[in-house]
Amino acid sequence: MSSDKKQPLAAVTLAAIGVVYGDIGTSPLYTLRECLSGQFGFGVERGAVFGFLSLIFWLLILVVSLKYISYVMRADNAGEGGILTLMSLAGRNTGGRATAVLVIMGLIGGSFFYGEVVITPAISVMSAIEGLEIAAPSLDAYIVPLSITVLTLLFIIQKHGTGMVGKLFAPVMLLWFGVLAVLGARSIFHNPEVLQALNPSWAVHFFLEYKQVSFFALGAVVLSITGVEALYADMGHFGKIPIRLAWFSVVLPSLVLNYFGQGALLLEHPEAIKNPFFLLAPDWALIPMLILATLATVIASQAVISGVFSLTRQAVRLGYLPPMRIIHTSEEESGQIYIPVINWLLYYAVLIVIISFEHSSNLAAAYGIAVTGTMILTSILVCTVAVKNWHWNRLLVGAILSGLLCIDIPLFSANLIKVFSGGWLPLCLGLAMFIIMTTWKSERFRLLRRMHEHGNSLEAMIASLEKSPPVRVPGTAVYMSRALNVIPFALLHNLKHNKVLHERVVLLTLRTEDAPYVHNVRRVTIEQLSPTFWRVVGSYGWRETPNMEEIFHRCGLEGLNCRMTETSFFMSHESLIIGKRPWYLHLRGKLFLALQRNALRAPDQFEIPPNRVIELGTQVEI
Known part of the structure; x- marks a missing residue:
């Protein structure tokens, strides 16, 4: 059912750039700023800049390229992906308690997604509109109202479907990644020394130099891979080949160039840490960049909202959520749906988040726990699939799982310190969804058993x-x-x-x-x-x-x-x-x-x- 079987590969790859990579593609707006903002006890120092750039680069390679693109995406159910799909696959050839544990893992992962999705639209759109602080500092007070206005319009148009808007996604995101690459390459050209950070020894040096503080700094580095679950969840819409081709040909090079471009800028002008992304652009390009960034973050938010709709429909059909009205907004594409109750609950939650946190840096302090928690669960489930479904050698899979957890667990542990600075929000939302899903499933089973007792x-x-x-x-x-x-x-x-x-x-x-x-x-x-x-x-x-x-x-x-x-x-x-x-x-x-x-x-x-x-x-x- 993958779309790449119906349309030319180039067209589907372009579409994948527009939808799949919206979230991870807008991470340069805030990631390096949060890493070097001084919250960890060090500022824009040469060793810190090189260390963070090296960590970001190797996370993109190890987590996105190797784990998700090359390994996790092998696990599909008739072309479909997502954490609940992985749960279903992992439980096919297991029994008893093992299946129950796998189901709980899948439900926790799905619940984490609901918690994460409330923060994504808020942090993305606010980060873009905060470019006003650079272009016109006097407009700083309008950042929150403008963010609310943009997101209100986005949630209102959901009922009309995203078909027409979706046609604009691919060209805008292609332009976005092109601009990321050009701005980054321009800055690197003026200070090519920054390319030394490609060497992983700088990441090792970072941990040796900053010791305990460097571990907690991983909580900021993880912002560079937020949205990675979308690669797997959207596999059914586009197919594996277009998603992989889009990543290696466009998205990865553009992200690396932009991050390293920001690093080169900071080495020359440490004061640019106020907003290194927008300060990469020439003065005349600030307003166009602000508009383009807002469009890109709206697209990233749209992709996440669509993902919530898809996950909800899957949970309803599998019996983990009560039946609710699901409206199909396209006669051609079954994936384009609108769920009114989820749309407006999500809107009010995002509204509360924006008003409460007021700045994207405050939201960044709450972001990451749900993402890294889901990453751990995905690693365990996909390795279960490798052993039980693909019949891979247990020792090989054990080695792969150990390698994955050596990355995932430190990232999750580093994010745990965010619990008291806002991380409680996605955890509470995730816990609420987990309670709702398990309650509906178990009580519904109890009800049916009672109704069939007449014998x-x-x-x-x-x-x-x-x-x-x-x-x-x-x-x-x-x-x-x-x-x-x-x-x-x-x-x-x-x-x-x-x-x-x-x-x-x-x-x-x-x-x-x-x-x-x-x-x-x-x-x-x-x-x-x-x-x-x-x-x-x-x-x-x-x-x-x-x-x-x-x-x-x-x-x-x-x-x-x-x-x-x-x-x-x-x-x-x-x-x-x-x-x-x-x-x-x-x-x-x-x-x-x-x-x-x-x-x-x-x-x-x-x-x-x-x-x-x-x-x-x-x-x-x-």
Whole structure:
């Protein structure tokens, strides 16, 4: 399903530059400034500049180029990537406690992404607009209001889809990376001495010279690789080859040139640490650079927002979040979706973050914990996939995992000191999402188990109804059933209260498969259970949205003709009561009730006409 199979490689590579690399591509706006701002006890010193540049360069090589581009992207599920995909792959060939641990790891990684995504739009857009401090210092007071205005417009246009705006992404980001490279090369030309920092010995020298302080400084260096998860998460949109080609041909050279250009500037003019990115540009180019930087950060924010929508849809389809309204904004691209509740919750969270932190440097102090935490989980999960799915040699994989963790764990540990300076924010948001996802999954399982406790046999009941049928009425009745071989609650209640049965009964089960897409040939399976009872199973991937019209169309092709205008859909509506349980489980039950009340109802979820739906209530104690 990768787009590189449909379009020329050059076009898809250009598109990948515009979407995949927005976040990591805007990191030069603030990374080196935060590294050398003096917060670690040293300023713009030659050894510190060379040390940070060397660390940034080798992080880009080791973490992005080798770990993610070359290794992690091998782990795909029908071309799709992302932390939940990796969780699913890792758990395929394991069992028992191992699978449970892998699931928890995947959910923590997904939760971390929600925490990180609140900070990304705020820090990116504010860093760009802070160029006003250089161009017109008197406008400093307008940075926060302008940042809020730009992001408000961005969240408002989400409901219209990003198709039209997306066409501008690639050219703007290509121009952005071109400008990064030109400005950096221009500065390096005036002070080529800075290229010595390519030697990793400068990174080693940095640790030896600054000792304990150098370890905590890693918390600032990690800003250079924020957005690295997007490489893997967006793999399904573009394919592996375009993402890899874009990185090695455009993005990596541009980032390295710009970072080293900033370093060369600082060696000559240490006072430029106020904002080395914008001071790289000539005076006449400050305003154009400010506009271009704002556009680039809006694109970076858009990519992150789209990533949240995709992750949410995947979590909903896998049963870790309650059903919610998902709007497709493109008829051609299934990945272009809009989720209103997530969009506005994210907007208000970003708004609060901007007003509270006021400056991108304050946000940088909160950034990194979620990113590095996800990196550790990704390393463990992908190595599990290498052993269990690819059957690689265990000693080789153990060596690879050790090498990855030798990078990931120090980065995560260095970021832990940020907890009290704002790092608590992504951790709290991530914890909230983890609690919501685990609560919905576990309580939903408890509810279904309670509803299926009656123990009646479906086959025996159908045989009894065929032998001694109640009053039959014309038409088709569809009973939604969450599990096979289980009598739907709505069927039991209809027989109990109405004492009638339609002349044709369809037991419909919709299930999500462990794949992003299901081929149309396997979309619907039909089994006739008796002369008047049929079982229909509709299978969908987690990137697809079930549609009743499509299911009826597929049933017609298989010989079971159903017309929407002649069909009644019977569904059960559960009124939930929390039973006796410990206080902490009681709180979890309360949360589940709140989620259940606000979840999208099945008729809306499956696009069933409201006038064809009959809901039968039942009270269940959980």
